Amino acid sequence: MKKIFTLLLSSLFSLSLLAFDGSKLSISTISNNMDLKIEIDGRRFIMKDNTITLRNMPDGYHTIKIFRDKKKNGNGWGFGRKQEVIYSASVFLKRGFHTDITVNRFGKVFVDERRIDRNDDWYRDDDDDDYYDDNNSGWDNPYNSNVMSAREFDLLKESLRKEWFENNRVTSAKVVMDKSYFSSQQVKELLQLFTFENNKLELAKYAYRNTVDKRTYFIVNDVFSFGSSRDELARFIRDFR
Secondary structure, X not given: OHHHHHHHHHHXXXXXXXXXXXXXXXXXXXXXXXXXXXXXXXXXXXXXXXXXXXXXXXXXXXXXXXXXXXXXXXXOOOOOOOEEEEEEEEEEEOOOEEEEEEEOOOOXXXXXXXXXXXXXXXXXXXXXXXXXXXXXXXXXXXXXXXXXXXXXXHHHHHHHHOOOOHHHHHXXXXXXXXXXXXXXXXXXXXXXXXXXXXXXXXXXXXHHOOEOOHHHHHHHHHHOOXXXXXXXXXXXXXXXX
């Protein structure tokens, strides 16, 4: 049974990596008088020439907020000034689709989507930013095309829950961690599937290498029951090369 599960799990993720298309998201405004600030999944993005396009985003729901400055004076990124939220929603991005959000001159927001067709003239990768690119999104590691989507992650959790023995669950989790990249939140949710503290700590160390947002890895500490585990993980991260 263990061999069958491992084979099925490996086949599942090999297929998912080959089939990965990702999604594209564009946010733009036609007005030059708007100083818009964009926040996607809690991360801030800078618009270039009144537009931003992110490619290779994982499919699933993403929290998107668009802010408009009320005042022009002030310094910094803009979130210290008085602002109004002109758009706040959880947007579902479909795999292989381009979702377009446009803000008109009156601050009204329109959302549209279209299937990505590389043969169309409108499809261009050259001017796009990667969702996991340090230059814009603030993630620690360069973009990796095999970052696990929400759908794949749910499948992984369901598969691990079916493992009767926790040692087998650890082995299966490592098999997937060797082939995929995760967010800190995903690592935290995976560790919550384990009971024993030593297994949680072992996997927290193991997953760190392939975690894309290492700056927020501290949220993984919430799964530990003992301060000694948090201290050991902190030492491991400090010494990580």
